[in-house]
Amino acid sequence: MNLPVPLNTFIGIIASLFSTLSLLPQLIKILKDRKAEDISIWMLLILFIGLGLWVYYGVLVKDPMIIIANSISVLINLLIIIFSIKYKPA
Amino acid sequence: MNLPVPLNTFIGIIASLFSTLSLLPQLIKILKDRKAEDISIWMLLILFIGLGLWVYYGVLVKDPMIIIANSISVLINLLIIIFSIKYKPA
Incomplete structure (x- = not known):
């Protein structure tokens, strides 16, 4: 090849x-089902920190690929967090 | 510092x-709740391929950190997939 x-x-x-794209079906599912009971908020929060650090790492090593890919992930993850909280039973 | x-x-x-560790609380939650209805199986499967490719990338660039971190993630992700399928309503 x-x-x-x-x-x-x-x-x-x-x-x-x-x-990066793996988070997208989860966001779509939450928006469609309006339910997020079974999703671990800890997973989302720890992943948020991890992805944020990857963006910072990308800035440090000046790698636009790492910055862009992880910025998209942070954004999708943040939306999942927002809708998880919104659709979680009180 | x-x-x-x-x-x-x-x-x-x-x-x-x-x-890597973000996946752990999700695995624990599934094992505790015995429910995985709201988790997107597409997220898990796409992530599985992504993590597997990161392991391969680590092998190619001979970076033990990338290999180890992503191998652990692949393993936890695989367990989440198995229990998601087990606890999903038919």
């Missing part, structure tokens, strides 16, 4: 895409 | 720790 970039860069890009 | 490693390495390690 002829790749326009080295194999490791290519795999890194695809891995970023999958990791 | 005096760090034993450069700041970016330090932030990368903390970011890895948070991202």
Whole structure:
């Protein structure tokens, strides 16, 4: 296979895409079902800190891919947190 | 602050720790509640592929941190998938 970039860069890009986009179906599900009872708010909060630190890491090593991918993840994760709290039983 | 490693390495390690450990509270919640109705199986499956590709990326760039952190994530994610399917209403 002829790749326009080295194999490791290519795999890194695809891995970023999958990791980043994985949060999207969860956001869609919450918006559709208006229910988030079974989702761990701790998972979301710890992930939020983790993703935020990855953005900071991207800034430190000046890697736009890491910054962009994790910024999108932080945003989707934040929306999931907001709607989880909104749709959680009191 | 005096760090034993450069700041970016330090932030990368903390970011890895948070991202990796974020899945743990979700696994614990599923085992406790025996319910996973609100969790998107698509999120789990896409994340599984993403994490698997990160392990492969770690192998390609020979980075033990990336390999170990993402292998742990793959394992926890796999357990969440198994118990999600087990506890999902048919």
